[in-house]
Amino acid sequence: MRPWPRSSTRRRARSPSATPCSRAAPICPVRPATAPRPRNGPAMSDTSAVRLRFAPSPTGFLHVGGARTALFNWLHARKAGGAFILRIEDTDQERSTDAAYQAILRSMEWLGLDWDEGPGVGGPCGPYLQSERLEVYREQAATLRASGRLYRCFCTGEEIAARNAARGEQESAGYDGHCRELAAAQIAAFEAEGRVPSWRLRTPDEGETFWYDLVYDKREFRNDLITDRVVMKQDGFPTYNFAVVVDDHLMRISHVLRGDDHVSNTPFQLQIYDALGWERPKFGHMPMILGPDRKRLSKRHGATSVEEFRDQGILPDAMINYLALLGWSPGASGDEVFTREGLVKAFSLKRVNSSPAAFDYDKLAHINAQHLKRLGPADRLALAEPVLAARGWALDPAWRAPADDTRDYLTKVLAMLGGRFSDLRRVPEQIGFFFTDDFPVDPEAAAHLEGPEIPARLRALADRLAAALPPQGAAGQDVYEAAVRGLAEETGLEAGDLIHPCRVALTGLTRSAGMFEVMWLIGGPRTVARLRRAAGDR
């Protein structure tokens, strides 16, 4: 019943020598001034070091919301020259899956959000999978227990809900402190029944808990509203709220940047920091991402997982660029298209917005197009080849221009696309006619071939081209242009009258790159042949 099988990427755990600082807590020294310094490099020797983390739970694919959280953490870490840590929060044995774990790593890698410590790369504060840190949590829980801050709770969820309802409150009103003062005899009785307790943190009933949030400024909660939440579950696993605090502290996280949905967890977590006598990190909560209808972004709005966007031809840099713009703004500069480096340079936590933003697929597409058309020839080629291969299309060597090799030829074709290279999914239809004579003819385009005068014009053009082309070798674009314009002039036609049917004959499309460039790339013989074919001369 463990949906969480071992995988090769997971690191060995519980071996005392697995990592330099896993001897005893604190795992990573908190105050090197008073504690012996481990020899783990510069990051370990400076407690003021900027260290951020992204801590997803492997219960599903990486969602754009999670990706943005990861991105902002990454950006701030990179900007500050600090460390970015990836930690997997898999304390829910029921829901965590290896497939999700793999998918998250894949998405992070695809986005280029590289982590300095975490799965696959290790690091001095590991292990980085919470399921491999159980001893750590138990140890901290023992400390808390020893100080009297924890108590056993034997209540079931139903019992709590029933009591809440009986008091006239909402069933989900939270824990009522029922087991706070259980008598020893009562505890013994429960345990004799075989009931296993969970452990709750006793929180104060008076006063306030507050912090200065990096994006919201002061946040304050009344202590009587903070319920005694479970810290160690019946199954011996820590709860999220306990594990994050322990890990963030031991991993020496300096800034906790997370979604707005964690705001109400923060006061409780702050209580744990205080109970353990730990210094608090800085907290920043970022507003949620909404769908176009201003409801929480979900699958019914369209793509939400990073991999879906990848499959739709979104570039990782574009995804990152767009996500950064969602809740952060570069200020008055006006420029919104950023390279990854530019983003790191321009980023500032101070400019993170406090109001929720709606995801705009159109704008993502625009940012993507901007990135796409700025790519150089080599990058275009690298992107286009797999797309074409997926269609089963590979360039026939016979197609290339005499002096080129296949990839040079493809590179020319892609360069020809110019600003039209803005949607990877459309590339096959845009250049399919470079791969085969048997291309489809768009119905709308076919109309351009319909007039009774068309065949004669195409034939005339074919003849003229055939005569103008050198018998051997390739002609320049100017030769094609001269032929078309010359014929138009002699017959009293507009150049367009020839070009439109010609485009259909050569490409099957109503829209394409420049006609003469297309002719030149296809080459004289095929151009002539296709013109004759369209004229009905087979």
Next chain:
RNA sequence: GUCCCCUUCGUCUAGUGGUUAGGACACCGCCCUUUCACGGCGGCAGCACGGGUUCGAGCCCCGUAGGGGACGCCA
């Protein structure tokens, strides 16, 4: 229900007491042009509402409305 938060064009946003309220996406028009894009130029469109404070409010305060989030032995 309780608690917390948010509110500038349809959307993302700039703005921190005096602005013709700026930019971007989308949309519309024009230019370029053999088509379609790209690019250039222009247009449409916004401070949720009501009270204060102030000589003066998009910016400060209060309230209302709308929206979002949280209230698990999920994270």
